[in-house]
Amino acid sequence: MARLLESERLLATLLLTPTVLLLGVFIAYPSVGNAGQFVGLKNFAKAWDDSIFQTAFANTFFYTFWATIFKLALGMWVALLLNRVFRGMRLVRAAMLLPFIIPTVLSTFAWRWMFDPSFSVLNWTLYKSGLIVTKLPFLSDGTWALWCAIVINTWRGMPFFAITLLAGLQTINPDLHEAAALDGANGWKRFWHVTWPLLKPVTIVVVVFSIIQTFADFQLIYVLTGGGPANSTHLLATYAYQLGVATGLLGEGAAVSLFMFPVLFAVVCVQLWYVRRMEGA
Amino acid sequence: METSRPEDKSSSQPQMARRTFIRTAGVAAAAAVGIEGILAARRAPAFAQGTKLHIVRWNDFIPEADVWLKKEGMPAASKALGAEVTIETIGFNDLQPRITAAVQSGSGADIFMLYYNWPHLYANALVDVSDVAGEVAKAQGGFYGVFEPSMRVGGKWLGMPHSIVGNTIAYRKSWFKEVGFSEFPKTWEELRKAAAALKKKGKPYGQTLGHTFGDAPTWAYPLMWSFGGAETDKSGKKVAVNSKGTLDSVKYMTALWKEGCDEGGLAWDDSNNNRAFHAGEICASLNGASIYIVAKRQKDKLKDEKGEPLYLDIDHGLFPLAGGAGQFPLYFSNGHGIMKYSKNQKLAKDLLRWIHKKENFEKWFEVCEGYSVAPTTDWEKHAMWGKIDKPLQMFRTAARNTRIFGYAGPATAKSTEVYSKYIIVDMYANAASGKMKPEQAVKWAETELKKIYEA
Numbered sequence: 001m002a003r004l005l006e007s008e009r010l011l012a013t014l015l016l017t018p019t020v021l022l023l024g025v026f027i028a029y030p031s032v033g034n035a036g037q038f039v040g041l042k043n044f045a046k047a048w049d050d051s052i053f054q055t056a057f058a059n060t061f062f063y064t065f066w067a068t069i070f071k072l073a074l075g076m077w078v079a080l081l082l083n084r085v086f087r088g089m090r091l092v093r094a095a096m097l098l099p100f101i102i103p104t105v106l107s108t109f110a111w112r113w114m115f116d117p118s119f120s121v122l123n124w125t126l127y128k129s130g131l132i133v134t135k136l137p138f139l140s141d142g143t144w145a146l147w148c149a150i151v152i153n154t155w156r157g158m159p160f161f162a163i164t165l166l167a168g169l170q171t172i173n174p175d176l177h178e179a180a181a182l183d184g185a186n187g188w189k190r191f192w193h194v195t196w197p198l199l200k201p202v203t204i205v206v207v208v209f210s211i212i213q214t215f216a217d218f219q220l221i222y223v224l225t226g227g228g229p230a231n232s233t234h235l236l237a238t239y240a241y242q243l244g245v246a247t248g249l250l251g252e253g254a255a256v257s258l259f260m261f262p263v264l265f266a267v268v269c270v271q272l273w274y275v276r277r278m279e280g281a
Numbered sequence: 282m283e284t285s286r287p288e289d290k291s292s293s294q295p296q297m298a299r300r301t302f303i304r305t306a307g308v309a310a311a312a313a314v315g316i317e318g319i320l321a322a323r324r325a326p327a328f329a330q331g332t333k334l335h336i337v338r339w340n341d342f343i344p345e346a347d348v349w350l351k352k353e354g355m356p357a358a359s360k361a362l363g364a365e366v367t368i369e370t371i372g373f374n375d376l377q378p379r380i381t382a383a384v385q386s387g388s389g390a391d392i393f394m395l396y397y398n399w400p401h402l403y404a405n406a407l408v409d410v411s412d413v414a415g416e417v418a419k420a421q422g423g424f425y426g427v428f429e430p431s432m433r434v435g436g437k438w439l440g441m442p443h444s445i446v447g448n449t450i451a452y453r454k455s456w457f458k459e460v461g462f463s464e465f466p467k468t469w470e471e472l473r474k475a476a477a478a479l480k481k482k483g484k485p486y487g488q489t490l491g492h493t494f495g496d497a498p499t500w501a502y503p504l505m506w507s508f509g510g511a512e513t514d515k516s517g518k519k520v521a522v523n524s525k526g527t528l529d530s531v532k533y534m535t536a537l538w539k540e541g542c543d544e545g546g547l548a549w550d551d552s553n554n555n556r557a558f559h560a561g562e563i564c565a566s567l568n569g570a571s572i573y574i575v576a577k578r579q580k581d582k583l584k585d586e587k588g589e590p591l592y593l594d595i596d597h598g599l600f601p602l603a604g605g606a607g608q609f610p611l612y613f614s615n616g617h618g619i620m621k622y623s624k625n626q627k628l629a630k631d632l633l634r635w636i637h638k639k640e641n642f643e644k645w646f647e648v649c650e651g652y653s654v655a656p657t658t659d660w661e662k663h664a665m666w667g668k669i670d671k672p673l674q675m676f677r678t679a680a681r682n683t684r685i686f687g688y689a690g691p692a693t694a695k696s697t698e699v700y701s702k703y704i705i706v707d708m709y710a711n712a713a714s715g716k717m718k719p720e721q722a723v724k725w726a727e728t729e730l731k732k733i734y735e736a
Binding site: 049135137230250 | 378381382491549553697702710716736
């Protein structure tokens with residue numbers, strides 16, 4: 001029995017079975033019950049030709065790229081800070097996780113209030129302090145609204161990066177840093193030549209997870225802007241929902257959401273390739 | 282012969298001798314109208330005993346309407362039908378996803394509230410309720426014209442018309458007076474002048490052009506119609522949006538937005554304007570009667586600059602305004618649909634009959650105080666209109682000229698797709714925000730509409 005469980009093939013089958021069963025229940029069964037009409041690639045072609053889809057497609061890449069960059073940069077910085085020993089360290093580490101723990105819908109509602117075009121506390125503060133003379137169009141201008149979404153996503157996702165990278169940092173033997181310091185390496189050189197190479201595997205994993213989550217993000221945009229103004233902030237997930245669920249065009253909605261598949265598949269392939277390479281090394 | 286035992290007489294439920302029951306049941310059968318017989322017999326038919334019925338509606342903007350339905354209306358219906366009627370109210374935006382899920386899974390509530398022309402969208406999943414609709418229309422003066430294209434599909438009523446929520450412009454009387462308007466502007470040009478003057482005083486016009494189900498489309502579509510624009514031709518197959526009328530309306534909107542509107546409106550949902558109005562941030566807004574009704578019900582909290590109750594300074598202006606090709610509003614045409622998967626379809630029809638019986642509908646209608654207008658014309662004569670406040674009385678005839686999207690063609694599922702994708706709203710939003718020139722915005726809308734109507 002123990003030998004059987006050690007078999008990679010068997011383990012893989014065991015791990016995959018629940019997923020296959022769930023997919024069977026949620027995809028295959030409804031197809032049998034309500035077969036619909038086979039239209040070939042028509043829904044994909046329609047989506048590709050749709051200007052709202054094109055905006056959503058571009059937005060999804062833009063949103064994922066910048067949110068991941070910011071999360072990585074800030075997460076790394078915070079992880080390095082938290083890796084130091086200071087008074088109240090545990091409390092700060094626990095508090096930092098709050099944005100990640102609070103349900104996305106609730107925290108996004110709070111942000112929406114802060115960015116509200118009429119009652120924004122940010123606008124009010126900036127106005128009262130004399131820094132602005134007219135209200136800033138946080139959510140009423142497409143470009144501003146998309147950047148607001150990126151800011152919120154960064155705020156929400158940064159703790160995940162920070163905690164994971166912190167865990168990675170704590171596995172690095174301090175002797176290596178001491179040795180580098182004795183050799184005359186300054187802070188930046190110690191980070192670049194000692195910390196970063198050892199942290200890279202963890203970083204790659206956390207970045208890949210973040211890309212998958214951010215690329216398929218739905219809740220944040222749905223609550224913050226609903227895809228508006230004038231479709232400027234739609235992501236693939238929110239547009240797929242609008243088509244498939246809100247409009248009842250399930251086939252078209254599914255086609256839009258399936259456009260995420262090749263991208264996410266490629267990301268996972270890169271991750272697998274990297275993990276195997278690391279194992280080989 | 283009396284067959285009931287003595288202890289039965291002490292029961293709170295009125296008991297009925299077998300002969301009386303047979304006679305009443307016979308009358309009911311002859312009447313052949315289901316609920317009439319049940320009501321005459323004062324007890325539920327055997328088939329309905331212990332049966333459950335589930336109805337899902339929106340969270341009404343007049344909360345008291347839902348309170349009445351939950352505490353009085355549906356319990357009374359349960360008693361009359363001998364079935365346990367459960368009413369669930371959910372946010373409007375959750376209604377369509379809920380219906381989609383129910384249709385796809387073939388299970389869920391027996392009756393769903395339907396808006397606009399949703400029966401076209403869910404035609405394959407809805408029961409024909411022409412019999413109920415026919416009875417109610419015949420007894421109550423006929424439906425308003427908007428219901429035919431909204432709820433009737435292929436000659437069958439797939440939605441039972443229930444009500445219309447009228448929209449007019451709630452405005453601050455004293456503020457408009459300050460800029461020379463003793464009453465609300467009557468034409469588009471007058472509105473532009475008044476809004477521009479008020480915006481200069483920091484009191485802009487408040488209007489959403491965001492992705493919201495209510496205020497944005499009910500502003501955008503009538504604006505287009507009023508200037509002579511239309512989505513399609515009469516056949517509904519040829520896109521006609523790129524016309525002088527539509528372009529003029531987009532140009533008007535662009536100018537009004539810059540000169541007179543709160544430009545944050547692009548990000549507003551359907552509740553922002555209520556909050557902004559009550560906070561004294563805007564001078565006017567397209568809305569149902571809820572701004573006024575809430576201001577009145579919270580008169581101790583909502584005050585004007587002089588400390589007087591805010592509602593005293595609110596009146597309503599007719600929308601759309603004159604000065605174009607006509608005045609045609611887009612109001613919520615609401616109805617109920619019975620789902621084909623329901624195991625209680627007959628009972629569900631009986632519930633709709635119960636809801637629309639004059640004495641039952643009247644109680645709900647009165648609670649709404651004009652916010653929701655009845656689906657049939659007889660209710661314009663109801664005494665309630667004489668009792669409610671003057672600013673609410675204009676809703677009495679509000680439903681007469683309302684149109685539905687898809688105009689000048691029929692209101693098909695394709696027109697719902699246009700609505701659900703906010704193409705007409707976004708045409709205005711694209712131009713008002715400066716993202717596109719008016720000509721480009723109209724061209725963009727034409728391209729999007731052609732993909733839907735002419736593909």
